Amino acid sequence: HSDIVPPGDLSLWQSDPYQVRVEGEKIYGRGVEDNQHGIVSSILAVRAIIDSGLKPLRPIGIAIVADEETGSRYGLCYLLEKRRELFRDTDLIVVPDGGNETGTMIEVAEKSILWVRFTVLGKQCHASTPHKGKNSLTAAARLIVALEKIRENFDERDELFSPPISTFEPTKMEANVENVNTIPGKDVFYMDCRILPRFEVETVLERCREIAGEVGESLSVEIKVDIAHKEDAAPPTAADAPVVKSLSRAIRLVTGREARPMGIGGGTVAAFFRKAGLPAAVWCTSPDTAHQPNEYCLIPDILTDAKVFAAMAMEA
Numbered sequence: 358h359s360d361i362v363p364p365g366d367l368s369l370w371q372s373d374p375y376q377v378r379v380e381g382e383k384i385y386g387r388g389v390e391d392n393q394h395g396i397v398s399s400i401l402a403v404r405a406i407i408d409s410g411l412k413p414l415r416p417i418g419i420a421i422v423a424d425e426e427t428g429s430r431y432g433l434c435y436l437l438e439k440r441r442e443l444f445r446d447t448d449l450i451v452v453p454d455g456g457n458e459t460g461t462m463i464e465v466a467e468k469s470i471l472w473v474r475f476t477v478l479g480k481q482c483h484a485s486t487p488h489k490g491k492n493s494l495t496a497a498a499r500l501i502v503a504l505e506k507i508r509e510n511f512d513e514r515d516e517l518f519s520p521p522i523s524t525f526e527p528t529k530m531e532a533n534v535e536n537v538n539t540i541p542g543k544d545v546f547y548m549d550c551r552i553l554p555r556f557e558v559e560t561v562l563e564r565c566r567e568i569a570g571e572v573g574e575s576l577s578v579e580i581k582v583d584i585a586h587k588e589d590a591a592p593p594t595a596a597d598a599p600v601v602k603s604l605s606r607a608i609r610l611v612t613g614r615e616a617r618p619m620g621i622g623g624g625t626v627a628a629f630f631r632k633a634g635l636p637a638a639v640w641c642t643s644p645d646t647a648h649q650p651n652e653y654c655l656i657p658d659i660l661t662d663a664k665v666f667a668a669m670a671m672e673a
Contacts, residue, residue: 358425361388369650391647395453402666464639466593466620472585481542518620551622554590591631607668
Protein backbone atom coordinates (compact mmCIF):
# COMPACT_ATOMS: atom_id res chain seq x y z
CA HIS A 358 0.00 0.00 0.00
CA SER A 359 1.20 3.48 -0.87
CA ASP A 360 -0.21 5.40 2.09
CA ILE A 361 1.70 5.90 5.34
CA VAL A 362 0.92 6.99 8.89
CA PRO A 363 1.95 10.43 10.29
CA PRO A 364 5.40 10.59 11.90
CA GLY A 365 4.16 11.46 15.39
CA ASP A 366 6.38 13.47 17.72
CA LEU A 367 9.15 14.85 15.48
CA SER A 368 11.50 15.30 18.45
CA LEU A 369 11.78 11.49 18.67
CA TRP A 370 13.22 11.28 15.16
CA GLN A 371 16.95 11.51 14.54
CA SER A 372 16.34 12.99 11.09
CA ASP A 373 13.52 14.37 8.92
CA PRO A 374 11.02 11.48 8.61
CA TYR A 375 10.13 12.61 5.07
CA GLN A 376 13.73 12.61 3.85
CA VAL A 377 15.10 9.17 3.11
CA ARG A 378 18.39 8.57 4.96
CA VAL A 379 20.68 5.66 4.15
CA GLU A 380 23.04 4.56 6.89
CA GLY A 381 24.96 1.38 6.18
CA GLU A 382 22.40 -1.26 5.22
CA LYS A 383 19.49 0.65 6.77
CA ILE A 384 17.07 2.98 5.00
CA TYR A 385 15.36 5.42 7.40
CA GLY A 386 12.14 7.37 6.86
CA ARG A 387 8.42 7.27 7.53
CA GLY A 388 6.86 4.50 5.50
CA VAL A 389 10.06 2.82 4.33
CA GLU A 390 9.07 -0.44 6.02
CA ASP A 391 5.32 0.10 6.03
CA ASN A 392 4.92 -0.35 3.13
CA GLN A 393 7.50 0.94 0.64
CA HIS A 394 9.72 -2.05 1.37
CA GLY A 395 7.01 -4.29 -0.09
CA ILE A 396 6.47 -2.06 -3.11
CA VAL A 397 10.17 -1.96 -4.00
CA SER A 398 10.81 -5.68 -3.47
CA SER A 399 7.82 -6.57 -5.66
CA ILE A 400 8.93 -4.29 -8.49
CA LEU A 401 12.53 -5.53 -8.22
CA ALA A 402 11.33 -9.12 -8.60
CA VAL A 403 9.51 -8.31 -11.84
CA ARG A 404 12.41 -6.21 -13.09
CA ALA A 405 14.88 -9.02 -12.43
CA ILE A 406 12.74 -11.52 -14.36
CA ILE A 407 12.44 -9.13 -17.31
CA ASP A 408 16.17 -8.35 -17.33
CA SER A 409 17.03 -12.05 -17.18
CA GLY A 410 15.19 -12.70 -20.42
CA LEU A 411 13.38 -15.58 -18.80
CA LYS A 412 9.65 -16.07 -19.09
CA PRO A 413 7.76 -16.51 -15.81
CA LEU A 414 5.80 -19.73 -15.56
CA ARG A 415 2.75 -17.90 -14.24
CA PRO A 416 1.38 -14.40 -14.98
CA ILE A 417 2.51 -11.69 -12.55
CA GLY A 418 0.54 -8.71 -11.29
CA ILE A 419 1.29 -6.00 -8.73
CA ALA A 420 -1.53 -4.08 -7.04
CA ILE A 421 -0.44 -0.89 -5.26
CA VAL A 422 -3.38 0.57 -3.34
CA ALA A 423 -4.01 3.49 -1.01
CA ASP A 424 -6.09 3.91 2.15
CA GLU A 425 -4.79 0.79 3.91
CA GLU A 426 -4.06 2.63 7.15
CA THR A 427 -7.61 3.97 7.40
CA GLY A 428 -9.77 1.03 6.39
CA SER A 429 -9.11 0.41 2.64
CA ARG A 430 -12.53 1.70 1.56
CA TYR A 431 -10.94 3.66 -1.27
CA GLY A 432 -8.11 1.20 -1.81
CA LEU A 433 -8.35 -2.57 -2.15
CA CYS A 434 -12.05 -2.71 -1.21
CA TYR A 435 -12.83 -0.40 -4.12
CA LEU A 436 -10.64 -2.47 -6.44
CA LEU A 437 -12.30 -5.73 -5.43
CA GLU A 438 -15.74 -4.18 -5.89
CA LYS A 439 -15.12 -2.53 -9.26
CA ARG A 440 -12.48 -4.78 -10.83
CA ARG A 441 -12.97 -8.20 -9.27
CA GLU A 442 -12.09 -9.84 -12.62
CA LEU A 443 -8.45 -8.85 -12.07
CA PHE A 444 -8.16 -11.56 -9.44
CA ARG A 445 -8.58 -15.28 -10.10
CA ASP A 446 -9.28 -18.02 -7.59
CA THR A 447 -6.05 -19.75 -8.64
CA ASP A 448 -3.84 -16.68 -8.09
CA LEU A 449 -1.08 -16.93 -5.49
CA ILE A 450 -1.72 -13.69 -3.63
CA VAL A 451 1.06 -12.44 -1.35
CA VAL A 452 0.70 -9.22 0.63
CA PRO A 453 4.23 -8.00 1.52
CA ASP A 454 3.10 -6.10 4.59
CA GLY A 455 4.09 -8.10 7.65
CA GLY A 456 6.64 -10.58 8.85
CA ASN A 457 9.57 -11.08 11.19
CA GLU A 458 13.32 -10.45 11.12
CA THR A 459 14.16 -13.91 9.78
CA GLY A 460 11.43 -14.13 7.14
CA THR A 461 10.05 -17.30 8.70
CA MET A 462 6.52 -16.13 9.51
CA ILE A 463 3.76 -16.51 6.94
CA GLU A 464 0.66 -14.71 8.17
CA VAL A 465 -2.54 -16.63 7.43
CA ALA A 466 -4.98 -15.15 9.95
CA GLU A 467 -5.82 -11.81 11.53
CA LYS A 468 -7.78 -10.75 14.58
CA SER A 469 -10.93 -8.64 14.51
CA ILE A 470 -10.27 -4.91 14.79
CA LEU A 471 -12.36 -2.52 16.86
CA TRP A 472 -11.55 1.15 17.46
CA VAL A 473 -13.77 2.49 20.22
CA ARG A 474 -14.34 6.22 20.75
CA PHE A 475 -15.19 7.37 24.28
CA THR A 476 -16.65 10.86 24.70
CA VAL A 477 -16.71 12.05 28.31
CA LEU A 478 -18.99 15.02 29.00
CA GLY A 479 -18.66 16.91 32.26
CA LYS A 480 -18.93 20.62 33.02
CA GLN A 481 -16.22 23.14 32.23
CA CYS A 482 -15.26 25.71 34.87
CA HIS A 483 -12.36 27.69 36.33
CA ALA A 484 -9.69 25.46 37.84
CA SER A 485 -9.88 27.37 41.15
CA THR A 486 -13.53 26.38 41.61
CA PRO A 487 -13.67 22.64 40.87
CA HIS A 488 -16.87 22.32 42.92
CA LYS A 489 -18.69 24.28 40.20
CA GLY A 490 -17.77 21.84 37.44
CA LYS A 491 -17.26 18.19 36.56
CA ASN A 492 -13.76 17.37 35.39
CA SER A 493 -14.02 15.32 32.20
CA LEU A 494 -10.29 14.62 32.17
CA THR A 495 -10.40 13.04 35.62
CA ALA A 496 -13.37 10.93 34.51
CA ALA A 497 -11.52 9.90 31.33
CA ALA A 498 -8.51 8.86 33.42
CA ARG A 499 -10.72 6.80 35.73
CA LEU A 500 -12.37 5.17 32.73
CA ILE A 501 -9.03 4.27 31.12
CA VAL A 502 -7.99 2.49 34.30
CA ALA A 503 -11.39 0.79 34.65
CA LEU A 504 -11.20 -0.51 31.07
CA GLU A 505 -8.30 -2.75 32.11
CA LYS A 506 -11.02 -5.12 33.34
CA ILE A 507 -11.76 -5.99 29.72
CA ARG A 508 -8.53 -7.98 29.54
CA GLU A 509 -9.87 -10.24 32.30
CA ASN A 510 -13.21 -10.69 30.52
CA PHE A 511 -11.60 -11.78 27.24
CA ASP A 512 -8.47 -13.58 28.42
CA GLU A 513 -8.49 -16.77 26.34
CA ARG A 514 -5.40 -17.66 24.29
CA ASP A 515 -4.85 -18.91 20.75
CA GLU A 516 -1.28 -19.95 20.07
CA LEU A 517 -1.71 -19.51 16.31
CA PHE A 518 -1.50 -15.77 16.90
CA SER A 519 1.34 -13.53 17.99
CA PRO A 520 0.60 -12.27 20.57
CA PRO A 521 -1.74 -15.18 21.45
CA ILE A 522 -4.24 -12.96 23.31
CA SER A 523 -6.73 -10.21 22.54
CA THR A 524 -5.27 -6.75 23.14
CA PHE A 525 -7.05 -3.63 24.39
CA GLU A 526 -4.97 -0.44 24.37
CA PRO A 527 -6.01 3.21 24.91
CA THR A 528 -4.21 5.23 22.23
CA LYS A 529 -5.23 8.63 20.89
CA MET A 530 -6.62 11.45 23.04
CA GLU A 531 -8.10 14.54 21.45
CA ALA A 532 -7.16 18.00 22.71
CA ASN A 533 -9.47 19.56 25.27
CA VAL A 534 -8.95 23.06 26.78
CA GLU A 535 -6.04 25.20 25.62
CA ASN A 536 -5.15 26.80 28.95
CA VAL A 537 -3.95 25.33 32.23
CA ASN A 538 -6.41 27.11 34.52
CA THR A 539 -9.60 25.65 33.04
CA ILE A 540 -11.17 22.36 34.06
CA PRO A 541 -12.28 20.61 30.86
CA GLY A 542 -15.89 19.67 30.26
CA LYS A 543 -15.29 17.36 27.32
CA ASP A 544 -12.65 14.73 26.65
CA VAL A 545 -12.45 12.24 23.81
CA PHE A 546 -10.11 9.26 23.66
CA TYR A 547 -9.87 6.04 21.69
CA MET A 548 -9.07 2.41 22.41
CA ASP A 549 -7.58 0.02 19.86
CA CYS A 550 -8.89 -3.53 20.28
CA ARG A 551 -7.44 -6.55 18.45
CA ILE A 552 -9.81 -9.39 19.25
CA LEU A 553 -9.30 -13.13 18.77
CA PRO A 554 -11.80 -14.46 16.21
CA ARG A 555 -13.49 -16.65 18.84
CA PHE A 556 -14.98 -13.51 20.46
CA GLU A 557 -17.81 -11.46 18.98
CA VAL A 558 -16.87 -7.81 18.45
CA GLU A 559 -20.30 -6.69 19.64
CA THR A 560 -19.72 -8.49 22.95
CA VAL A 561 -16.55 -6.48 23.51
CA LEU A 562 -18.32 -3.26 22.60
CA GLU A 563 -21.15 -4.01 25.00
CA ARG A 564 -18.64 -4.61 27.81
CA CYS A 565 -17.03 -1.24 27.02
CA ARG A 566 -20.43 0.40 27.38
CA GLU A 567 -21.09 -1.36 30.69
CA ILE A 568 -17.80 -0.16 32.17
CA ALA A 569 -18.32 3.36 30.84
CA GLY A 570 -21.79 3.41 32.38
CA GLU A 571 -20.43 2.38 35.76
CA VAL A 572 -17.75 5.10 35.71
CA GLY A 573 -20.16 7.73 34.43
CA GLU A 574 -22.69 6.98 37.15
CA SER A 575 -20.08 7.05 39.92
CA LEU A 576 -18.72 10.45 38.82
CA SER A 577 -22.01 11.99 37.60
CA VAL A 578 -20.76 12.52 34.04
CA GLU A 579 -22.11 11.39 30.70
CA ILE A 580 -19.98 8.97 28.68
CA LYS A 581 -20.80 8.14 25.09
CA VAL A 582 -19.34 5.03 23.48
CA ASP A 583 -19.34 4.54 19.72
CA ILE A 584 -17.41 2.79 16.97
CA ALA A 585 -14.68 4.69 15.13
CA HIS A 586 -13.74 1.65 13.02
CA LYS A 587 -14.69 -2.02 12.98
CA GLU A 588 -13.48 -4.96 10.95
CA ASP A 589 -14.57 -8.50 11.76
CA ALA A 590 -11.91 -11.16 11.36
CA ALA A 591 -11.84 -12.75 7.92
CA PRO A 592 -11.80 -16.54 7.45
CA PRO A 593 -8.15 -17.65 7.73
CA THR A 594 -6.12 -18.87 4.82
CA ALA A 595 -5.55 -22.60 5.20
CA ALA A 596 -2.04 -23.56 6.29
CA ASP A 597 -1.86 -25.94 3.32
CA ALA A 598 -3.25 -23.48 0.76
CA PRO A 599 -1.32 -23.35 -2.55
CA VAL A 600 -0.03 -19.82 -1.83
CA VAL A 601 1.35 -20.89 1.55
CA LYS A 602 3.03 -23.98 0.09
CA SER A 603 4.52 -22.05 -2.84
CA LEU A 604 5.78 -19.25 -0.60
CA SER A 605 7.29 -21.77 1.84
CA ARG A 606 9.16 -23.49 -0.99
CA ALA A 607 10.48 -20.17 -2.32
CA ILE A 608 11.67 -19.09 1.14
CA ARG A 609 13.43 -22.42 1.59
CA LEU A 610 15.06 -22.15 -1.83
CA VAL A 611 16.34 -18.60 -1.33
CA THR A 612 17.21 -18.55 2.39
CA GLY A 613 17.35 -22.20 3.44
CA ARG A 614 14.90 -21.44 6.24
CA GLU A 615 11.64 -23.12 7.14
CA ALA A 616 8.68 -20.76 7.46
CA ARG A 617 5.52 -21.50 9.42
CA PRO A 618 1.94 -20.18 9.21
CA MET A 619 0.88 -17.79 12.00
CA GLY A 620 -1.77 -15.23 12.90
CA ILE A 621 -1.22 -11.59 13.85
CA GLY A 622 -3.04 -8.80 15.62
CA GLY A 623 -2.31 -6.22 12.95
CA GLY A 624 -4.64 -5.69 10.05
CA THR A 625 -3.65 -5.94 6.39
CA VAL A 626 -5.46 -5.93 3.06
CA ALA A 627 -5.21 -9.72 3.11
CA ALA A 628 -8.41 -9.68 5.18
CA PHE A 629 -10.34 -8.22 2.25
CA PHE A 630 -8.91 -10.76 -0.18
CA ARG A 631 -9.98 -13.53 2.21
CA LYS A 632 -13.48 -12.13 2.61
CA ALA A 633 -13.74 -12.12 -1.18
CA GLY A 634 -12.91 -15.84 -1.24
CA LEU A 635 -9.31 -15.33 -2.33
CA PRO A 636 -6.77 -17.07 -0.06
CA ALA A 637 -3.91 -14.66 0.64
CA ALA A 638 -0.69 -14.89 2.60
CA VAL A 639 1.13 -11.99 4.22
CA TRP A 640 4.90 -12.15 4.17
CA CYS A 641 8.08 -10.11 4.11
CA THR A 642 11.36 -9.93 6.00
CA SER A 643 10.86 -7.12 8.46
CA PRO A 644 12.65 -5.55 11.47
CA ASP A 645 9.18 -4.53 12.73
CA THR A 646 9.68 -0.78 13.09
CA ALA A 647 6.37 0.21 11.48
CA HIS A 648 4.63 3.23 13.06
CA GLN A 649 7.68 3.90 15.26
CA PRO A 650 10.01 6.92 15.23
CA ASN A 651 13.17 6.26 13.17
CA GLU A 652 11.37 3.62 11.12
CA TYR A 653 13.77 1.71 8.91
CA CYS A 654 14.10 -1.25 6.59
CA LEU A 655 17.17 -3.23 5.56
CA ILE A 656 18.48 -3.25 2.00
CA PRO A 657 19.46 -6.96 2.19
CA ASP A 658 15.89 -7.79 3.26
CA ILE A 659 14.45 -5.99 0.23
CA LEU A 660 16.73 -7.97 -2.07
CA THR A 661 15.97 -11.27 -0.35
CA ASP A 662 12.23 -10.67 -0.60
CA ALA A 663 12.56 -9.82 -4.29
CA LYS A 664 14.34 -13.14 -4.86
CA VAL A 665 11.58 -15.03 -3.03
CA PHE A 666 8.85 -13.37 -5.12
CA ALA A 667 10.77 -14.09 -8.32
CA ALA A 668 11.20 -17.72 -7.28
CA MET A 669 7.45 -18.05 -6.82
CA ALA A 670 6.83 -16.62 -10.29
CA MET A 671 9.31 -19.04 -11.88
CA GLU A 672 7.86 -22.10 -10.17
CA ALA A 673 5.73 -24.40 -12.29
